[in-house]
Amino acid sequence: MVDVMNAARLYGARDMRLEQLPVTTPGPGMALVKVRAISVCGSDLHYYREAGIGDSRVGAAAGSSKIEPLVLGHELAGEVVALGSDVPGAHGLHPGTAVAVDPAIACNACEHCLAGHPNICPNVRFAGTPPTDGGLQEYLTWPAHLLYPLPAGMSHETGALLEPLGVGIHALDLAKLRLADTVAVLGAGTIGLLAIRLARLSGAARVFATDLLPARLAAARAFGAHDALDVSREDPVRAIRALTGRRGVDVVIECAGAEQTPGQAVELVRPGGTVVLVGIPSDDRTAFPASQARRKGVTIKLARRMKHVYHRAIALVEAGMIDLSPLVTHRFPLTKTPDAFAALDRGDGIVKVVVEA
Numbered sequence: 001m002v003d004v005m006n007a008a009r010l011y012g013a014r015d016m017r018l019e020q021l022p023v024t025t026p027g028p029g030m031a032l033v034k035v036r037a038i039s040v041c042g043s044d045l046h047y048y049r050e051a052g053i054g055d056s057r058v059g060a061a062a063g064s065s066k067i068e069p070l071v072l073g074h075e076l077a078g079e080v081v082a083l084g085s086d087v088p089g090a091h092g093l094h095p096g097t098a099v100a101v102d103p104a105i106a107c108n109a110c111e112h113c114l115a116g117h118p119n120i121c122p123n124v125r126f127a128g129t130p131p132t133d134g135g136l137q138e139y140l141t142w143p144a145h146l147l148y149p150l151p152a153g154m155s156h157e158t159g160a161l162l163e164p165l166g167v168g169i170h171a172l173d174l175a176k177l178r179l180a181d182t183v184a185v186l187g188a189g190t191i192g193l194l195a196i197r198l199a200r201l202s203g204a205a206r207v208f209a210t211d212l213l214p215a216r217l218a219a220a221r222a223f224g225a226h227d228a229l230d231v232s233r234e235d236p237v238r239a240i241r242a243l244t245g246r247r248g249v250d251v252v253i254e255c256a257g258a259e260q261t262p263g264q265a266v267e268l269v270r271p272g273g274t275v276v277l278v279g280i281p282s283d284d285r286t287a288f289p290a291s292q293a294r295r296k297g298v299t300i301k302l303a304r305r306m307k308h309v310y311h312r313a314i315a316l317v318e319a320g321m322i323d324l325s326p327l328v329t330h331r332f333p334l335t336k337t338p339d340a341f342a343a344l345d346r347g348d349g350i351v352k353v354v355v356e357a
């Protein structure tokens with residue numbers, strides 16, 4: 001077996017370096033996975049641009065001047081290479097099994113984990129979030145119980161995209177759509193596109209999407225939006241209110257993380273409606289007009305990752321209800337990961353980048 005591998009490590013804002021790291025041997029309950037596909041998330045881009053999200057920072061170990069680089073990447077699939085001891089046969093893992101990797105290692109012992117909410121576990125470790133290295137490396141050692149075998153014929157690329165699909169499923173679970181509801185999805189990046197498709201699958205009668213980029217607006221239509229509104233040309237609040245006879249929509253799923261989108265969500269939603277905030281704001285602040293939110297009695301929910309949705313994500317794809325491959329607009333080999341992030345940073349028509357290893 002090989003003992004060194006390539007890894008893309010982030011040292012600080014826009015400072016990503018391809019380096020060689022040792023490959024570790026899996027301990028009890030762990031598996032060594034040969035990483036095959038990693039899709040790059042908006043949160044990875046936040047880390048790349050700002051060396052952190054909120055109070056989670058890359059590069060600065062507390063109380064030390066030593067730089068601690070980080071391997072980003074939490075949307076990934078690969079192939080089991082070796083298993084440590086004590087991996088139950090029930091996991092169905094063998095060398096060669098293609099798997100999706102659930103990036104969240106919850107403690108399984110705290111009040112919230114025991115209540116079925118590992119997504120809000122305060123002790124969680126998450127791939128590609130300090131101090132836990134993620135998938136942008138050739139091999140990853142990961143708990144075997146967090147690996148989900150892929151059905152025959154499912155590509156590693158689709159396996160990687162099950163993670164954002166899971167985030168979308170969780171957001172829709174929070175939205176509690178009813179048949180024939182009207183829905184606005186603000187921001188047509190990956191999660192927004194998935195939310196559009198999932199809202200249609202959930203029986204939404206009309207789905208509005210907003211974005212700034214023509215490529216994303218076209219993708220929003222392809223994923224099932226009835227109306228895709230270019231916010232650089234029209235005020236989405238005015239437009240959607242006009243298109244709904246001034247009523248507003250039943251549910252808004254905010255996936256942009258822009259400064260103004262939570263406020264738009266509150267202005268767009270009907271009285272008594274629900275807003276689900278999924279986007280991550282760059283400045284770590286969320287603002288909306290309090291008077292409108294209060295007068296309308298809006299229910300605002302903040303989506304935190306996902307919980308126990310991998311089986312449903314796999315089932316949706318297997319049943320042909322959602323096709324994840326159109327999300328991918330660009331592909332790079334692992335050795336070109338710094339170039340992939342530089343391209344994403346510039347934007348230019350990219351919806352989703354997949355890094356192949």
Ligand SMILES: [Zn+2]
Pocket residue numbers: 041042043074075163164
């Ligand atoms: Zn993600």
Ligand SMILES: [Zn+2]
Pocket residue numbers: 106107108109110111112113114118121122123124
């Ligand atoms: Zn926990």
